[in-house]
Amino acid sequence: MGTVFFVVTMILSLSLVLFVIAQYDSLIGLTYSVSDLHWERSSEGLTISNVQVDGSKLNATATNLGRVPLTIVTLWASQWTGTTSDWHKSFDINVYLAPGNATKNIGRSLSQNFDSSKIYTVKIVSTRGNIASATYVPIGNTIAPGYVNTGYLTIAFSDTAFKYTRPSSPTLYTAWDPPHTDSCVVWQVEFVNHGPQDIKLYKYSVLSFVQVANSANQIQYFIVDPSVVYVTGCSNSDHVTPYPSSPTQVIPRNVQGDTQVGGNPTWVKFSATAAAGDDPQSASWNPGDEYMVFIVMYYRYGPSQDYTQIIPFAGVHFV
Amino acid sequence: MTHSRHKPTIWKLPRNRKAVSTVISTILMTTLAIMMGTLVVFWASQTLGTYQGSAGVFFTNRGAALKESFVVEDIWFYSSNKVNVTIRNVGAIEIKIVAVYLNSTSYTVSETITVGQSKTITFTLSQTYVSTSVYFFIIATARGNKVTEFWKASN
Numbered sequence: 001m002g003t004v005f006f007v008v009t010m011i012l013s014l015s016l017v018l019f020v021i022a023q024y025d026s027l028i029g030l031t032y033s034v035s036d037l038h039w040e041r042s043s044e045g046l047t048i049s050n051v052q053v054d055g056s057k058l059n060a061t062a063t064n065l066g067r068v069p070l071t072i073v074t075l076w077a078s079q080w081t082g083t084t085s086d087w088h089k090s091f092d093i094n095v096y097l098a099p100g101n102a103t104k105n106i107g108r109s110l111s112q113n114f115d116s117s118k119i120y121t122v123k124i125v126s127t128r129g130n131i132a133s134a135t136y137v138p139i140g141n142t143i144a145p146g147y148v149n150t151g152y153l154t155i156a157f158s159d160t161a162f163k164y165t166r167p168s169s170p171t172l173y174t175a176w177d178p179p180h181t182d183s184c185v186v187w188q189v190e191f192v193n194h195g196p197q198d199i200k201l202y203k204y205s206v207l208s209f210v211q212v213a214n215s216a217n218q219i220q221y222f223i224v225d226p227s228v229v230y231v232t233g234c235s236n237s238d239h240v241t242p243y244p245s246s247p248t249q250v251i252p253r254n255v256q257g258d259t260q261v262g263g264n265p266t267w268v269k270f271s272a273t274a275a276a277g278d279d280p281q282s283a284s285w286n287p288g289d290e291y292m293v294f295i296v297m298y299y300r301y302g303p304s305q306d307y308t309q310i311i312p313f314a315g316v317h318f319v
Numbered sequence: 320m321t322h323s324r325h326k327p328t329i330w331k332l333p334r335n336r337k338a339v340s341t342v343i344s345t346i347l348m349t350t351l352a353i354m355m356g357t358l359v360v361f362w363a364s365q366t367l368g369t370y371q372g373s374a375g376v377f378f379t380n381r382g383a384a385l386k387e388s389f390v391v392e393d394i395w396f397y398s399s400n401k402v403n404v405t406i407r408n409v410g411a412i413e414i415k416i417v418a419v420y421l422n423s424t425s426y427t428v429s430e431t432i433t434v435g436q437s438k439t440i441t442f443t444l445s446q447t448y449v450s451t452s453v454y455f456f457i458i459a460t461a462r463g464n465k466v467t468e469f470w471k472a473s474n
Contacts, residue, residue, distance in 0.1 A: 005356045009363065016367050023378040030382045037388065037411065074407075074437065076393055085473070088395050090405070127435060129390035129409035 041128040043067045046097075048106070048124050049255050050264070051136040053116040058107030060122055060134065064097035070126045071096050075107060076133075080119040093124075134255055137196055153199060153251065153297055153309055156190035156265040162314060163188045165230040167238075180285035180318040184234035186271040187221055189313075192262035193251040195301060200250050202298035202306075203243045207270040209283070209316070212290040219283045221270035225249075228269050234282035240271050242278040251299075289318040384462040386412035391458060392437055396472040400444040406430075406458060407437035414464075416440065420457035448472045 045065030211217035225241035388410030
């Protein structure tokens, strides 16, 4: 009889122990699965940039900088006139983004019409609950909250930001040590706009060479149309498309909100002898000549602010 | 002398009185032991059953609470005293929003959100909100989870 009680008691005790172990095991498993969810969420790198209004449609770029694929399921948009909201809506979308991939045209399929003269705040949401937002600010409007009211240009921080083409050839060459025989050229410089509003270039923008040995020896190359690839020759009959073109060249604003990184780099071309001229500049270089190069940019930033910005640029050594 | 006639008295149990026999006593003891053992086993099983039940409920509730996860997707102030709070369920279990606190003022709500879905909860403030002021939100679920947010009334 005692054996029976002992066995019964042992079975009860064992069942209790097994029950606790099973519950604990279940909880641990659940904790792991929840941790996986949190890990996946923190591994997403959802960003939105280049928010534009093309025609009446919204156009933005979404990028997945994370390690796991993501799906964007909601787009929120608010239209503002000044600081007053006109409307605030959400739209169901379904955009898959693999790690490292970007998708343009986010928002183009929306039935909602957008007005390029209004301010928009746009926010996208992933299935895991990550959120990214950006603001569209048209030229001529007040600056969106949170931005710094400072706009300026810099040369793109890259050793390939200064190039040129020789006559009748689209091939690009790095311009730091050009051959002295390359006299009639189209110089190309890559600029970055660090401000939150677009910069519209004026025709007076010029790239200037000043000889180190003789500062009186200066050669100017004025801005030309961005469609110009090369000059056909050095004479005045070898026309280049003059500036201003239509539309005026714009260095796009910084939509990332990071004033240090700036907006997308943009090539600006210099070749003409005069502002808005169509004659290509010709120069006579000698081997070993050294020139200081600086750029004077004239531009309109935002609705009415005109700037002149002198950018000490480079020392060029002709070989 | 008469002293020699008195002998010392010896008390003896009467041989003819009835008592419990060895067999009976064994049966009684065994029965008693069985009864007590049964009682103990019954009590133990009841206690363990109760414990198992409550422990099961505890683990189940904690597990369900762990599975919950939600984010505040958007908050929008409008019409001078109305607020839309949009919540997305990004967890692994259905959630029920039971309360929203705005600057420590409680607003009772009851909104169930399935996994992967988002819902907008609208409630009316007791007073007019102040544009560009920052408000503190706490959104609580029935299982006791909560999300806190600071949000600026941007309109």
